[in-house]
Amino acid sequence: MVRVDRGLATTIGGAGVARVGYSGRILEAAADDPASGPCVGDWALVARWTDDRSTLEHLLPRRSCVTRAQSGGTSHAQALAANVTLAAVVVGLDQTPAITKIERLVALAWESGAQPLVLLTKADLAADAAEIAADVLTSAPGAEVMCCSCVDATGLSEVRDRLGDGTMALLGSSGAGKSSLVNALVGADVLATKEIRADGRGRHTSVRRELVVLPGGGCMIDTPGLRGVGLSGGEGIAATFADVDALAAQCRFNDCSHESEPGCAVLAAVEEGTLAVRRLESWRKLQREAAWVARRTDARLRAAELRVWKQRTKGSRGHPKRR
Template sequence: MMMDSGQTGGHAIIHHILPRKSVFIRKAAGTAHREQVIAANIDTVFICMSLNSDFNPRRLERYLSVCWDSGSMPVVVLTKADLCEDVAEKLSSIEAVTMGTDVLVTSAIEQDGYRQILPHIREGQTVALIGSSGVGKSTLINRLIGDELLDTQGLRNDDKGRHTTTRRELFLLPNGGLVIDTPGMRELGLWDAAGGLDKAFSDLEELSACCKFGDCTHGAEPGCAIRKAIEEGTLSEKRLESYKKLQRELSYSGLNARQLENEKINRMFGGKGETKQAVKHCKEKNNR
Protein backbone atom coordinates (compact mmCIF):
# COMPACT_ATOMS: atom_id res chain seq x y z
CA MET A 1 0.00 0.00 0.00
CA MET A 2 1.46 3.36 -1.02
CA MET A 3 0.39 6.30 1.13
CA ASP A 4 1.09 10.02 1.38
CA SER A 5 0.16 12.35 4.23
CA GLY A 6 0.70 15.44 2.00
CA GLN A 7 -0.93 18.60 3.34
CA THR A 8 -3.94 16.81 4.80
CA GLY A 9 -3.11 17.52 8.41
CA GLY A 10 -1.87 14.04 9.19
CA HIS A 11 -4.55 12.09 7.32
CA ALA A 12 -3.02 9.60 4.88
CA ILE A 13 -4.18 9.23 1.27
CA ILE A 14 -4.01 5.80 -0.37
CA HIS A 15 -2.67 6.17 -3.92
CA HIS A 16 -2.17 2.54 -4.85
CA ILE A 17 -2.60 -0.92 -3.30
CA LEU A 18 0.34 -3.17 -4.14
CA PRO A 19 -0.30 -6.80 -5.13
CA ARG A 20 0.61 -9.34 -2.50
CA LYS A 21 3.82 -11.28 -3.06
CA SER A 22 3.65 -12.90 0.37
CA VAL A 23 1.14 -13.02 3.22
CA PHE A 24 1.45 -14.33 6.78
CA ILE A 25 -1.91 -15.78 7.83
CA ARG A 26 -3.06 -17.51 10.99
CA LYS A 27 -6.37 -18.87 12.16
CA ALA A 28 -8.09 -16.13 14.15
CA ALA A 29 -7.62 -16.52 17.90
CA GLY A 30 -10.45 -18.11 19.85
CA THR A 31 -13.18 -20.36 18.50
CA ALA A 32 -14.00 -18.34 15.35
CA HIS A 33 -13.37 -20.24 12.09
CA ARG A 34 -11.83 -17.44 10.05
CA GLU A 35 -8.42 -16.33 8.90
CA GLN A 36 -6.43 -13.35 10.17
CA VAL A 37 -3.76 -11.65 8.08
CA ILE A 38 -0.81 -10.63 10.26
CA ALA A 39 1.27 -8.93 7.56
CA ALA A 40 1.76 -8.98 3.79
CA ASN A 41 4.55 -8.33 1.29
CA ILE A 42 7.21 -9.48 3.74
CA ASP A 43 10.61 -10.56 2.44
CA THR A 44 11.91 -12.09 5.68
CA VAL A 45 10.21 -13.16 8.90
CA PHE A 46 12.25 -13.14 12.10
CA ILE A 47 10.79 -15.85 14.33
CA CYS A 48 11.78 -14.61 17.78
CA MET A 49 12.06 -17.04 20.69
CA SER A 50 13.86 -16.30 23.93
CA LEU A 51 16.39 -18.68 25.44
CA ASN A 52 14.77 -18.65 28.89
CA SER A 53 11.40 -20.15 29.82
CA ASP A 54 9.85 -19.25 26.43
CA PHE A 55 12.10 -21.74 24.58
CA ASN A 56 9.88 -24.35 22.92
CA PRO A 57 10.95 -26.42 19.86
CA ARG A 58 7.38 -27.60 19.23
CA ARG A 59 6.13 -24.02 18.99
CA LEU A 60 9.01 -23.23 16.65
CA GLU A 61 7.82 -26.02 14.32
CA ARG A 62 4.42 -24.34 14.21
CA TYR A 63 5.87 -20.92 13.41
CA LEU A 64 8.11 -22.33 10.69
CA SER A 65 5.16 -24.11 9.06
CA VAL A 66 3.14 -20.89 8.84
CA CYS A 67 6.16 -18.86 7.74
CA TRP A 68 7.16 -21.22 4.91
CA ASP A 69 3.57 -21.17 3.70
CA SER A 70 3.53 -17.34 3.66
CA GLY A 71 6.08 -17.09 0.85
CA SER A 72 8.56 -15.29 3.12
CA MET A 73 12.03 -16.45 4.17
CA PRO A 74 12.18 -17.46 7.85
CA VAL A 75 15.11 -16.62 10.12
CA VAL A 76 15.09 -17.91 13.70
CA VAL A 77 16.22 -15.28 16.22
CA LEU A 78 17.00 -16.60 19.69
CA THR A 79 16.89 -13.70 22.15
CA LYS A 80 18.03 -13.12 25.74
CA ALA A 81 21.16 -15.25 25.45
CA ASP A 82 22.41 -13.51 28.60
CA LEU A 83 19.70 -15.34 30.59
CA CYS A 84 20.69 -18.79 29.32
CA GLU A 85 23.49 -20.97 30.70
CA ASP A 86 23.21 -23.75 28.09
CA VAL A 87 22.97 -21.97 24.71
CA ALA A 88 24.90 -24.70 22.87
CA GLU A 89 22.60 -27.40 24.24
CA LYS A 90 19.48 -25.54 23.16
CA LEU A 91 20.91 -24.90 19.72
CA SER A 92 21.55 -28.62 19.40
CA SER A 93 17.96 -29.40 20.43
CA ILE A 94 16.49 -27.46 17.50
CA GLU A 95 18.87 -28.61 14.75
CA ALA A 96 16.29 -31.06 13.38
CA VAL A 97 13.60 -28.37 13.56
CA THR A 98 15.48 -25.58 11.78
CA MET A 99 16.86 -27.53 8.81
CA GLY A 100 18.15 -25.06 6.21
CA THR A 101 17.01 -22.05 8.25
CA ASP A 102 19.46 -19.46 9.60
CA VAL A 103 19.55 -19.33 13.41
CA LEU A 104 20.84 -16.17 15.11
CA VAL A 105 21.61 -15.78 18.83
CA THR A 106 21.17 -12.29 20.27
CA SER A 107 21.44 -10.43 23.54
CA ALA A 108 19.95 -7.00 24.07
CA ILE A 109 22.29 -6.09 26.94
CA GLU A 110 25.39 -6.39 24.74
CA GLN A 111 26.25 -3.36 22.61
CA ASP A 112 26.65 -5.42 19.44
CA GLY A 113 24.26 -8.21 20.41
CA TYR A 114 21.99 -7.50 17.45
CA ARG A 115 24.42 -6.71 14.61
CA GLN A 116 24.36 -10.18 13.07
CA ILE A 117 20.73 -9.48 12.15
CA LEU A 118 21.61 -6.50 9.93
CA PRO A 119 22.77 -8.52 6.87
CA HIS A 120 19.25 -9.99 6.72
CA ILE A 121 17.66 -6.52 6.42
CA ARG A 122 18.60 -4.94 3.11
CA GLU A 123 17.57 -1.58 1.69
CA GLY A 124 14.07 -1.63 0.23
CA GLN A 125 13.16 -4.96 1.84
CA THR A 126 10.57 -5.57 4.54
CA VAL A 127 11.01 -7.85 7.54
CA ALA A 128 8.53 -8.74 10.27
CA LEU A 129 9.22 -9.84 13.82
CA ILE A 130 6.84 -12.43 15.24
CA GLY A 131 6.82 -14.46 18.43
CA SER A 132 5.29 -14.77 21.87
CA SER A 133 4.77 -11.82 24.19
CA GLY A 134 7.87 -10.61 25.95
CA VAL A 135 10.54 -12.34 23.87
CA GLY A 136 12.24 -9.00 23.16
CA LYS A 137 10.91 -8.00 19.73
CA SER A 138 10.42 -4.34 20.67
CA THR A 139 13.83 -4.17 22.36
CA LEU A 140 15.43 -5.60 19.24
CA ILE A 141 13.70 -3.04 17.00
CA ASN A 142 14.86 -0.21 19.28
CA ARG A 143 18.44 -1.43 18.81
CA LEU A 144 18.02 -1.60 15.03
CA ILE A 145 16.49 1.90 14.88
CA GLY A 146 19.04 3.34 17.28
CA ASP A 147 16.40 4.97 19.45
CA GLU A 148 13.99 3.95 22.23
CA LEU A 149 10.85 4.41 20.12
CA LEU A 150 9.02 1.35 21.43
CA ASP A 151 8.03 0.73 25.03
CA THR A 152 9.58 -2.32 26.67
CA GLN A 153 9.02 -4.03 29.99
CA GLY A 154 11.08 -6.30 32.18
CA LEU A 155 10.49 -9.92 33.09
CA ARG A 156 7.67 -11.03 35.38
CA ASN A 157 8.38 -13.03 38.53
CA ASP A 158 7.91 -16.28 36.57
CA ASP A 159 10.76 -15.37 34.17
CA LYS A 160 8.32 -14.68 31.33
CA GLY A 161 8.19 -11.46 29.37
CA ARG A 162 5.38 -8.95 29.60
CA HIS A 163 2.96 -8.14 26.78
CA THR A 164 3.95 -4.67 25.51
CA THR A 165 3.13 -4.20 21.80
CA THR A 166 -0.62 -3.93 21.15
CA ARG A 167 -0.67 -3.07 17.43
CA ARG A 168 1.33 -3.66 14.27
CA GLU A 169 3.72 -0.85 13.30
CA LEU A 170 6.05 -0.30 10.34
CA PHE A 171 9.40 1.41 10.88
CA LEU A 172 12.05 2.67 8.46
CA LEU A 173 15.55 1.67 9.54
CA PRO A 174 18.68 3.80 9.02
CA ASN A 175 19.92 1.38 6.33
CA GLY A 176 16.74 1.80 4.26
CA GLY A 177 15.12 -1.46 5.32
CA LEU A 178 11.62 -1.68 6.76
CA VAL A 179 10.64 -3.62 9.86
CA ILE A 180 7.19 -4.56 11.17
CA ASP A 181 6.65 -5.01 14.90
CA THR A 182 3.73 -7.31 15.73
CA PRO A 183 1.93 -7.96 19.02
CA GLY A 184 2.93 -11.09 20.90
CA MET A 185 0.91 -14.13 19.84
CA ARG A 186 -0.73 -16.30 22.46
CA GLU A 187 -2.11 -18.50 19.67
CA LEU A 188 -0.85 -19.34 16.19
CA GLY A 189 -3.45 -21.58 14.61
CA LEU A 190 -2.78 -23.06 11.17
CA TRP A 191 -4.89 -21.87 8.27
CA ASP A 192 -4.48 -23.57 4.89
CA ALA A 193 -0.74 -24.09 5.43
CA ALA A 194 -0.26 -27.55 3.93
CA GLY A 195 2.69 -26.48 1.79
CA GLY A 196 4.43 -24.87 4.74
CA LEU A 197 3.87 -27.95 6.90
CA ASP A 198 5.48 -30.17 4.26
CA LYS A 199 8.46 -27.80 4.08
CA ALA A 200 8.89 -27.50 7.84
CA PHE A 201 8.76 -31.30 8.19
CA SER A 202 10.60 -32.21 4.99
CA ASP A 203 12.63 -34.84 6.88
CA LEU A 204 9.43 -36.74 7.77
CA GLU A 205 8.09 -36.31 4.24
CA GLU A 206 11.25 -37.90 2.82
CA LEU A 207 11.15 -40.75 5.32
CA SER A 208 7.46 -41.47 4.75
CA ALA A 209 8.18 -41.95 1.03
CA CYS A 210 10.25 -44.99 2.05
CA CYS A 211 7.47 -46.63 4.09
CA LYS A 212 6.26 -50.01 2.82
CA PHE A 213 2.67 -48.80 2.52
CA GLY A 214 1.64 -45.59 0.80
CA ASP A 215 -1.06 -44.91 3.41
CA CYS A 216 1.18 -45.67 6.39
CA THR A 217 0.03 -43.94 9.57
CA HIS A 218 3.47 -44.43 11.17
CA GLY A 219 1.94 -46.43 13.98
CA ALA A 220 2.23 -50.22 14.12
CA GLU A 221 2.47 -50.93 10.37
CA PRO A 222 5.35 -53.16 9.23
CA GLY A 223 8.04 -51.54 7.12
CA CYS A 224 7.46 -48.01 8.49
CA ALA A 225 10.57 -45.94 7.76
CA ILE A 226 9.63 -43.30 10.33
CA ARG A 227 9.21 -45.84 13.16
CA LYS A 228 12.58 -47.30 12.17
CA ALA A 229 14.22 -43.85 12.38
CA ILE A 230 12.74 -43.33 15.84
CA GLU A 231 13.99 -46.74 17.01
CA GLU A 232 17.46 -45.94 15.66
CA GLY A 233 17.48 -42.56 17.42
CA THR A 234 17.75 -40.41 14.28
CA LEU A 235 14.24 -38.99 14.73
CA SER A 236 12.46 -38.01 17.94
CA GLU A 237 9.03 -39.32 18.87
CA LYS A 238 8.06 -35.79 19.91
CA ARG A 239 8.72 -34.46 16.41
CA LEU A 240 6.46 -37.11 14.90
CA GLU A 241 3.74 -36.33 17.47
CA SER A 242 4.03 -32.62 16.64
CA TYR A 243 3.74 -33.37 12.91
CA LYS A 244 0.60 -35.44 13.41
CA LYS A 245 -0.92 -32.81 15.70
CA LEU A 246 -0.38 -30.04 13.14
CA GLN A 247 -1.76 -32.26 10.36
CA ARG A 248 -4.95 -32.82 12.39
CA GLU A 249 -5.24 -29.12 13.14
CA LEU A 250 -4.80 -28.26 9.48
CA SER A 251 -7.55 -30.66 8.47
CA TYR A 252 -9.92 -28.86 10.89
CA SER A 253 -9.19 -25.31 9.70
CA GLY A 254 -12.05 -23.57 7.92
CA LEU A 255 -14.66 -26.10 9.06
CA ASN A 256 -17.86 -25.04 10.75
CA ALA A 257 -18.91 -26.66 14.03
CA ARG A 258 -20.89 -29.47 12.38
CA GLN A 259 -18.16 -30.25 9.84
CA LEU A 260 -15.56 -30.18 12.59
CA GLU A 261 -17.48 -32.72 14.66
CA ASN A 262 -17.92 -35.01 11.65
CA GLU A 263 -14.21 -34.80 10.86
CA LYS A 264 -13.29 -35.72 14.43
CA ILE A 265 -15.67 -38.70 14.33
CA ASN A 266 -14.09 -39.87 11.07
CA ARG A 267 -10.64 -39.68 12.61
CA MET A 268 -11.74 -41.59 15.70
CA PHE A 269 -13.72 -44.36 14.01
CA GLY A 270 -13.26 -44.17 10.24
CA GLY A 271 -12.19 -47.42 8.58
CA LYS A 272 -13.12 -49.67 11.50
CA GLY A 273 -15.91 -52.00 10.40
CA GLU A 274 -17.27 -52.62 13.86
CA THR A 275 -17.86 -48.92 14.46
CA LYS A 276 -19.20 -47.82 11.07
CA GLN A 277 -22.77 -48.00 12.31
CA ALA A 278 -21.88 -45.85 15.31
CA VAL A 279 -20.26 -43.31 13.00
CA LYS A 280 -23.36 -43.23 10.81
CA HIS A 281 -25.55 -42.72 13.85
CA CYS A 282 -23.40 -39.84 15.15
CA LYS A 283 -23.37 -38.13 11.74
CA GLU A 284 -27.14 -38.44 11.38
CA LYS A 285 -27.57 -36.95 14.82
CA ASN A 286 -25.24 -34.02 13.99
CA ASN A 287 -27.03 -33.34 10.70
CA ARG A 288 -30.53 -33.12 12.17
Protein backbone atom coordinates in the same frame (compact mmCIF):
# COMPACT_ATOMS: atom_id res chain seq x y z
CA MET B 1 1.29 0.91 5.18
CA VAL B 2 2.97 1.16 8.56
CA ARG B 3 0.04 0.86 10.91
CA VAL B 4 -3.54 -0.32 10.68
CA ASP B 5 -6.22 0.68 13.14
CA ARG B 6 -9.94 0.22 13.03
CA GLY B 7 -11.02 2.23 10.01
CA LEU B 8 -7.75 4.14 9.62
CA ALA B 9 -4.29 3.32 8.38
CA THR B 10 -1.00 5.13 8.62
CA THR B 11 0.90 5.22 5.36
CA ILE B 12 4.31 6.38 4.23
CA GLY B 13 4.51 7.71 0.71
CA GLY B 14 5.95 10.40 -1.46
CA ALA B 15 4.08 13.00 0.57
CA GLY B 16 5.38 11.64 3.87
CA VAL B 17 3.37 10.05 6.64
CA ALA B 18 -0.42 10.23 6.32
CA ARG B 19 -3.50 8.96 8.11
CA VAL B 20 -5.94 7.57 5.60
CA GLY B 21 -9.48 6.21 5.71
CA TYR B 22 -10.75 3.24 3.72
CA SER B 23 -12.81 3.33 0.54
CA GLY B 24 -16.13 1.49 0.46
CA ARG B 25 -14.66 -1.20 -1.76
CA ILE B 26 -11.81 -1.89 0.65
CA LEU B 27 -14.27 -2.15 3.55
CA GLU B 28 -16.53 -4.48 1.58
CA ALA B 29 -13.68 -6.78 0.61
CA ALA B 30 -12.42 -6.85 4.19
CA ALA B 31 -15.90 -7.72 5.48
CA ASP B 32 -16.00 -10.65 3.04
CA ASP B 33 -12.55 -11.91 3.93
CA PRO B 34 -10.69 -10.17 6.79
CA ALA B 35 -7.32 -11.46 5.54
CA SER B 36 -7.74 -9.43 2.37
CA GLY B 37 -8.21 -6.18 4.30
CA PRO B 38 -5.43 -3.65 4.87
CA CYS B 39 -2.44 -5.08 6.68
CA VAL B 40 0.86 -3.67 7.91
CA GLY B 41 3.40 -3.97 5.10
CA ASP B 42 0.81 -3.62 2.33
CA TRP B 43 1.44 -1.35 -0.64
CA ALA B 44 -1.63 0.68 -1.45
CA LEU B 45 -2.99 3.29 -3.81
CA VAL B 46 -4.21 6.30 -1.87
CA ALA B 47 -6.55 8.96 -3.24
CA ARG B 48 -6.13 12.49 -2.00
CA TRP B 49 -9.40 14.48 -2.13
CA THR B 50 -9.80 18.21 -2.59
CA ASP B 51 -10.92 18.63 1.02
CA ASP B 52 -7.52 17.16 2.04
CA ARG B 53 -8.98 13.83 3.12
CA SER B 54 -7.16 10.72 1.91
CA THR B 55 -8.65 7.30 1.34
CA LEU B 56 -7.06 3.97 0.71
CA GLU B 57 -8.47 2.82 -2.62
CA HIS B 58 -6.63 -0.29 -3.66
CA LEU B 59 -4.20 -2.81 -2.18
CA LEU B 60 -1.42 -4.13 -4.40
CA PRO B 61 -1.01 -7.91 -4.61
CA ARG B 62 1.12 -9.25 -1.75
CA ARG B 63 4.40 -10.99 -2.49
CA SER B 64 4.21 -12.74 0.86
CA CYS B 65 2.02 -12.53 3.91
CA VAL B 66 2.16 -13.96 7.40
CA THR B 67 -1.37 -15.19 7.98
CA ARG B 68 -2.86 -17.07 10.86
CA ALA B 69 -6.11 -18.91 11.13
CA GLN B 70 -8.23 -16.67 13.31
CA SER B 71 -8.11 -17.76 16.92
CA GLY B 72 -11.56 -18.46 18.28
CA GLY B 73 -14.90 -19.07 16.61
CA THR B 74 -14.59 -18.30 12.93
CA SER B 75 -12.43 -20.00 10.36
CA HIS B 76 -11.45 -16.65 8.85
CA ALA B 77 -7.75 -16.06 8.50
CA GLN B 78 -6.03 -12.95 9.78
CA ALA B 79 -3.18 -11.22 7.95
CA LEU B 80 -0.39 -10.22 10.33
CA ALA B 81 2.35 -8.80 8.12
CA ALA B 82 2.46 -8.36 4.34
CA ASN B 83 5.36 -8.26 1.89
CA VAL B 84 8.02 -9.45 4.30
CA THR B 85 11.26 -11.00 3.07
CA LEU B 86 12.06 -12.62 6.39
CA ALA B 87 9.55 -14.12 8.83
CA ALA B 88 11.42 -14.26 12.13
CA VAL B 89 10.31 -16.45 14.99
CA VAL B 90 11.62 -14.65 18.07
CA VAL B 91 12.48 -16.74 21.11
CA GLY B 92 14.05 -15.39 24.31
CA LEU B 93 16.83 -17.48 25.82
CA ASP B 94 15.82 -16.36 29.33
CA GLN B 95 13.72 -19.54 29.33
CA THR B 96 14.28 -23.01 27.94
CA PRO B 97 12.98 -22.75 24.37
CA ALA B 98 9.65 -24.52 23.85
CA ILE B 99 10.45 -26.51 20.72
CA THR B 100 6.84 -27.37 19.83
CA LYS B 101 5.92 -23.70 19.93
CA ILE B 102 8.89 -22.89 17.70
CA GLU B 103 7.85 -25.61 15.23
CA ARG B 104 4.34 -24.14 15.06
CA LEU B 105 5.60 -20.62 14.44
CA VAL B 106 8.18 -21.81 11.89
CA ALA B 107 5.35 -23.55 10.01
CA LEU B 108 3.45 -20.25 10.06
CA ALA B 109 6.60 -18.51 8.79
CA TRP B 110 6.95 -21.03 5.91
CA GLU B 111 3.34 -20.52 4.90
CA SER B 112 3.96 -16.80 4.50
CA GLY B 113 6.13 -17.32 1.45
CA ALA B 114 9.00 -15.44 3.11
CA GLN B 115 12.26 -16.99 4.33
CA PRO B 116 11.82 -18.34 7.88
CA LEU B 117 14.35 -17.34 10.48
CA VAL B 118 14.56 -18.24 14.15
CA LEU B 119 15.99 -15.39 16.21
CA LEU B 120 17.22 -16.50 19.59
CA THR B 121 17.28 -13.27 21.60
CA LYS B 122 18.70 -12.57 25.08
CA ALA B 123 21.76 -14.65 24.20
CA ASP B 124 23.51 -12.88 27.09
CA LEU B 125 21.40 -14.97 29.48
CA ALA B 126 22.36 -18.38 28.05
CA ALA B 127 25.74 -19.99 28.54
CA ASP B 128 25.17 -22.39 25.64
CA ALA B 129 23.39 -20.24 23.03
CA ALA B 130 25.26 -21.86 20.13
CA GLU B 131 24.31 -25.32 21.36
CA ILE B 132 20.64 -24.31 21.64
CA ALA B 133 20.83 -22.81 18.14
CA ALA B 134 22.10 -26.11 16.74
CA ASP B 135 19.29 -27.93 18.53
CA VAL B 136 16.65 -25.55 17.17
CA LEU B 137 18.04 -25.99 13.66
CA THR B 138 17.30 -29.73 13.77
CA SER B 139 13.67 -28.85 14.59
CA ALA B 140 13.43 -26.32 11.78
CA PRO B 141 15.37 -27.70 8.81
CA GLY B 142 15.62 -25.12 6.04
CA ALA B 143 15.06 -22.20 8.38
CA GLU B 144 17.97 -20.00 9.42
CA VAL B 145 18.85 -19.66 13.09
CA MET B 146 20.60 -16.64 14.57
CA CYS B 147 21.47 -15.57 18.13
CA CYS B 148 21.49 -12.00 19.36
CA SER B 149 21.40 -9.87 22.47
CA CYS B 150 20.28 -6.32 22.98
CA VAL B 151 22.26 -6.16 26.22
CA ASP B 152 25.76 -6.93 24.95
CA ALA B 153 24.98 -6.34 21.24
CA THR B 154 25.98 -9.88 20.25
CA GLY B 155 24.74 -10.75 16.78
CA LEU B 156 22.97 -7.42 16.17
CA SER B 157 25.12 -6.49 13.19
CA GLU B 158 24.62 -9.98 11.73
CA VAL B 159 20.84 -9.54 12.01
CA ARG B 160 21.16 -6.07 10.47
CA ASP B 161 23.23 -7.47 7.58
CA ARG B 162 20.85 -10.37 7.01
CA LEU B 163 17.92 -7.95 6.78
CA GLY B 164 19.62 -5.67 4.27
CA ASP B 165 16.92 -3.52 2.70
CA GLY B 166 14.27 -6.21 3.16
CA THR B 167 11.42 -6.37 5.63
CA MET B 168 11.41 -8.62 8.68
CA ALA B 169 8.29 -9.63 10.58
CA LEU B 170 8.84 -10.49 14.24
CA LEU B 171 6.64 -13.32 15.50
CA GLY B 172 6.70 -14.67 19.00
CA SER B 173 5.35 -14.60 22.50
CA SER B 174 5.01 -11.42 24.44
CA GLY B 175 8.22 -10.79 26.36
CA ALA B 176 10.45 -12.55 23.84
CA GLY B 177 12.31 -9.32 23.14
CA LYS B 178 10.79 -8.26 19.81
CA SER B 179 10.34 -4.56 20.56
CA SER B 180 13.75 -4.37 22.27
CA LEU B 181 15.34 -5.77 19.12
CA VAL B 182 13.66 -3.15 16.94
CA ASN B 183 14.85 -0.43 19.31
CA ALA B 184 18.39 -1.83 19.33
CA LEU B 185 18.51 -1.86 15.52
CA VAL B 186 17.09 1.65 15.30
CA GLY B 187 19.42 2.88 18.01
CA ALA B 188 16.59 4.64 19.84
CA ASP B 189 13.55 3.67 21.91
CA VAL B 190 10.89 3.94 19.25
CA LEU B 191 8.75 1.12 20.65
CA ALA B 192 7.62 0.56 24.21
CA THR B 193 9.08 -2.49 25.98
CA LYS B 194 8.00 -4.01 29.25
CA GLU B 195 9.61 -5.76 32.14
CA ILE B 196 8.76 -9.42 32.42
CA ARG B 197 6.35 -10.25 35.24
CA ALA B 198 7.70 -12.17 38.20
CA ASP B 199 5.99 -15.34 36.93
CA GLY B 200 8.08 -15.15 33.78
CA ARG B 201 5.18 -14.32 31.47
CA GLY B 202 5.36 -11.22 29.37
CA ARG B 203 2.87 -8.42 29.65
CA HIS B 204 1.24 -7.32 26.46
CA THR B 205 2.84 -4.01 25.70
CA SER B 206 2.47 -3.90 21.94
CA VAL B 207 -1.18 -3.77 21.05
CA ARG B 208 -0.85 -3.33 17.35
CA ARG B 209 1.40 -4.33 14.53
CA GLU B 210 3.72 -1.61 13.48
CA LEU B 211 6.29 -1.18 10.75
CA VAL B 212 9.49 0.65 11.64
CA VAL B 213 11.88 1.86 8.96
CA LEU B 214 15.51 1.43 10.04
CA PRO B 215 18.10 4.10 9.47
CA GLY B 216 20.06 2.98 6.42
CA GLY B 217 17.16 0.98 4.96
CA GLY B 218 15.22 -2.14 5.76
CA CYS B 219 12.03 -2.45 7.78
CA MET B 220 10.96 -4.32 10.89
CA ILE B 221 7.35 -5.25 11.62
CA ASP B 222 6.73 -5.72 15.33
CA THR B 223 3.66 -7.77 16.19
CA PRO B 224 1.92 -8.11 19.52
CA GLY B 225 2.67 -11.35 21.32
CA LEU B 226 1.12 -14.26 19.48
CA ARG B 227 -1.04 -16.55 21.57
CA GLY B 228 -3.01 -19.34 20.00
CA VAL B 229 -1.53 -19.32 16.52
CA GLY B 230 -3.66 -21.36 14.17
CA LEU B 231 -2.14 -22.68 10.97
CA SER B 232 -4.16 -22.25 7.82
CA GLY B 233 -2.44 -24.68 5.47
CA GLY B 234 -0.43 -27.84 5.28
CA GLU B 235 2.54 -26.56 3.25
CA GLY B 236 4.14 -24.83 6.19
CA ILE B 237 3.97 -28.01 8.21
CA ALA B 238 5.50 -30.06 5.39
CA ALA B 239 8.38 -27.57 5.12
CA THR B 240 8.96 -27.40 8.87
CA PHE B 241 8.95 -31.18 9.08
CA ALA B 242 10.87 -31.78 5.84
CA ASP B 243 12.85 -34.55 7.59
CA VAL B 244 9.68 -36.44 8.62
CA ASP B 245 8.19 -35.84 5.17
CA ALA B 246 11.23 -37.34 3.46
CA LEU B 247 10.98 -40.40 5.69
CA ALA B 248 7.25 -40.75 5.02
CA ALA B 249 8.00 -40.87 1.29
CA GLN B 250 9.99 -44.06 1.93
CA CYS B 251 7.19 -45.94 3.70
CA ARG B 252 6.08 -49.14 1.98
CA PHE B 253 2.46 -47.95 1.69
CA ASN B 254 1.52 -44.66 0.06
CA ASP B 255 -1.23 -44.06 2.60
CA CYS B 256 0.88 -45.14 5.58
CA SER B 257 -0.44 -43.53 8.77
CA HIS B 258 2.87 -44.19 10.53
CA GLU B 259 1.02 -45.81 13.43
CA SER B 260 1.77 -49.51 13.08
CA GLU B 261 2.13 -50.37 9.38
CA PRO B 262 4.87 -52.74 8.28
CA GLY B 263 7.66 -51.10 6.31
CA CYS B 264 7.02 -47.69 7.92
CA ALA B 265 10.21 -45.63 7.51
CA VAL B 266 9.02 -43.04 10.04
CA LEU B 267 8.56 -45.58 12.84
CA ALA B 268 11.85 -47.22 11.86
CA ALA B 269 13.63 -43.88 12.29
CA VAL B 270 12.07 -43.46 15.73
CA GLU B 271 13.19 -46.98 16.59
CA GLU B 272 16.74 -46.20 15.45
CA GLY B 273 16.73 -42.98 17.40
CA THR B 274 17.29 -40.76 14.34
CA LEU B 275 13.83 -39.17 14.72
CA ALA B 276 12.66 -37.92 18.11
CA VAL B 277 9.27 -39.25 19.22
CA ARG B 278 8.50 -35.72 20.39
CA ARG B 279 8.97 -34.44 16.86
CA LEU B 280 6.75 -37.14 15.37
CA GLU B 281 4.04 -36.30 17.90
CA SER B 282 4.19 -32.60 17.22
CA TRP B 283 4.02 -33.30 13.46
CA ARG B 284 0.88 -35.39 14.01
CA LYS B 285 -0.71 -32.75 16.18
CA LEU B 286 -0.15 -29.92 13.70
CA GLN B 287 -1.41 -32.07 10.83
CA ARG B 288 -4.62 -32.93 12.69
CA GLU B 289 -5.10 -29.26 13.36
CA ALA B 290 -4.52 -28.24 9.73
CA ALA B 291 -7.01 -30.87 8.59
CA TRP B 292 -9.55 -29.43 11.01
CA VAL B 293 -9.01 -25.88 9.74
CA ALA B 294 -9.29 -27.12 6.13
CA ARG B 295 -12.66 -28.74 6.92
CA ARG B 296 -13.89 -25.55 8.56
CA THR B 297 -12.77 -23.46 5.61
CA ASP B 298 -14.54 -25.80 3.19
CA ALA B 299 -17.73 -25.47 5.21
CA ARG B 300 -17.41 -21.69 5.21
CA LEU B 301 -16.88 -21.59 1.43
CA ARG B 302 -19.92 -23.79 0.90
CA ALA B 303 -22.00 -21.47 3.08
CA ALA B 304 -20.77 -18.45 1.12
CA GLU B 305 -21.67 -20.14 -2.18
CA LEU B 306 -25.11 -20.87 -0.83
CA ARG B 307 -25.56 -17.19 0.12
CA VAL B 308 -24.57 -16.04 -3.37
CA TRP B 309 -26.91 -18.57 -4.94
CA LYS B 310 -29.82 -17.44 -2.75
CA GLN B 311 -29.13 -13.83 -3.63
CA ARG B 312 -29.10 -14.67 -7.33
CA THR B 313 -32.38 -16.54 -7.22
CA LYS B 314 -33.92 -13.64 -5.31
CA GLY B 315 -32.58 -11.21 -7.94
CA SER B 316 -34.13 -13.18 -10.80
CA ARG B 317 -37.59 -12.64 -9.34
CA GLY B 318 -37.66 -9.16 -10.81
CA HIS B 319 -35.67 -7.30 -8.16
CA PRO B 320 -32.20 -7.16 -9.65
CA LYS B 321 -29.82 -6.21 -6.89
CA ARG B 322 -26.52 -4.50 -7.27
CA ARG B 323 -23.72 -6.23 -5.40
